[in-house]
Amino acid sequence: MKQRRSPSSRSRRQGKAQSNRSNAGRRDAGRLRIIGGDYRRRTLPVLDHPGLRPTPGRVRETLFNWLANATAGARVLDLFAGTGALGLEALSRGAREALFIEQSAPVARALESNIATLGANGRVITADAKAVLGDALGGDADPFDLVFLDPPFRQDLAEESCRRLVDGGLLATGAWVYLEVEAELTPSVPEGWMLHREVRAGDSSGRLYRLP
Numbered sequence: 105m106k107q108r109r110s111p112s113s114r115s116r117r118q119g120k121a122q123s124n125r126s127n128a129g130r131r132d133a134g135r136l137r138i139i140g141g142d143y144r145r146r147t148l149p150v151l152d153h154p155g156l157r158p159t160p161g162r163v164r165e166t167l168f169n170w171l172a173n174a175t176a177g178a179r180v181l182d183l184f185a186g187t188g189a190l191g192l193e194a195l196s197r198g199a200r201e202a203l204f205i206e207q208s209a210p211v212a213r214a215l216e217s218n219i220a221t222l223g224a225n226g227r228v229i230t231a232d233a234k235a236v237l238g239d240a241l242g243g244d245a246d247p248f249d250l251v252f253l254d255p256p257f258r259q260d261l262a263e264e265s266c267r268r269l270v271d272g273g274l275l276a277t278g279a280w281v282y283l284e285v286e287a288e289l290t291p292s293v294p295e296g297w298m299l300h301r302e303v304r305a306g307d308s309s310g311r312l313y314r315l316p
Contacts, residue, residue, distance in 0.1 A: 141196030178249040190252040237268035
């Protein structure tokens with residue numbers, strides 16, 4: 105005769121499964137995984153810092169599929185860099201160099217450590233992005249082919265940052281700009297920027313623009 109498992113046994117099994125999922129989630133938390141390129145599947149530590157929100161892996165994969173023919177050899181600027189997920193992904197996929205701008209000193213140090221771990225050609229400036237843009241990046245004359253712009257949400261930074269990129273002459277002819285903002289915002293971008301693709305994920309919306 106087949107024995108029937110008691111409800112208490114089922115509860116213990118369900119509790120164990122939930123605990124395993126929770127532990128797995130904790131193991132995955134605080135890690136950044138490179139999606140493709142030379143550093144594919146490399147995982148890097150992420151600092152536990154308020155407001156730090158790396159671009160999700162699914163969004164990064166979609167974005168770099170769109171940029172498949174634009175990343176190799178590109179000079180990259182990652183503003184409001186945070187974990188540097190987008191700039192690091194670009195370096196993994198053949199960008200020749202990347203400049204990361206991050207205001208928080210602890211976050212910037214963690215990013216520098218991850219760049220060194222990968223042996224990637226990246227440089228971090230610890231500064232407020234608006235101040236750096238206003239100073240034309242301290243006289244850095246070479247324009248950028250690819251810019252990642254992911255400002256803190258609901259601080260009215262997106263449109264001003266786009267304008268300063270143009271005013272500072274920081275964009276190469278035919279440059280690409282990826283702008284990530286809160287989902288409810290439709291930002292006004294400089295004249296001539298052409299919307300190439302758009303992706304939504306949770307409370308954010310990512311737009312990829314191409315300059316003439």
